Amino acid sequence: MFLDDLYHMLDPVAFSLGPLTVRWYGIAYLLGFICAGIVMWRTQRRWKLGLSVDDVFSIVIGVVFGIIIGARLFYVIFYIWGAGLSLSSPLEIFATWEGGMSFHGGLVGAVIGGSLVCRHYGISIPTICDLGVIGAPLGLFFGRCANFVNGELWGKETDLPWGVMFETGGGVYRHPSQLYEAVLEGLVIFAVLYVMSRRVPPRPQGTFMGTFLALYGVFRFLVEFVRVPDAQLGYLFGPITMGQLLSLPLVILGVVVLVGAHRLARPQTGYVDG
Known part of the structure; x- marks a missing residue:
């Protein structure tokens, strides 16, 4: 089986230089940020927003810190404390290298x-949000591929020909749900938003953010049906998982943002007065 053979050929560690160990997960984050920055820069130039390279670089740095802090805090709050568990030390909140984002x-x-x-x-915040989500799916793609390499976040048992037997998966073939998400949350959403962004003059502020939120929420909700929930949480309400519970508001918010974008019809802009 191709995917099963591929998984067992992969090593979570990309390379080591003395005491320094570089993992594919870290490389995935780096590639995601670089690609998102490139997409933002090229798109704003096509939209003629007049932003400088330094502006885009500074925004990406701010986003990087926000993602790392927010992703870890939400995991601790909803997936650790939400499961009634406690941390061995307050400093464990910052232990991103132990996983859990x-x-x-x-x-x-x-x-x-x-x-x-x-x-x-x-700089216009709504426009930057739109620019950011056009490139963000590429980061999601690399991240989900890294989840596959790490053998984590795998799916339920399956007899489909592309099932994968993960080392920690109990000796049975499972859905490679990480790759399902890589394709849907990553490649599909990016393709949709990129095609939308080709129109000049660009679509109104909020169009891209709303589309991203709605599509991500739907895709994540659907994939959760074949993905095994976090062991410490399990299922919350019948077949509903924490991932689905957190994704439903994204769909609703995405639709609200899209409706508002259509009604307000505010043009994309770079710098704002004041």
């Missing part, structure tokens, strides 16, 4: 981190 928290952190930089430089 929440997309939903990363999204909130990215918006806050990017917004703080935008306010400092007088």
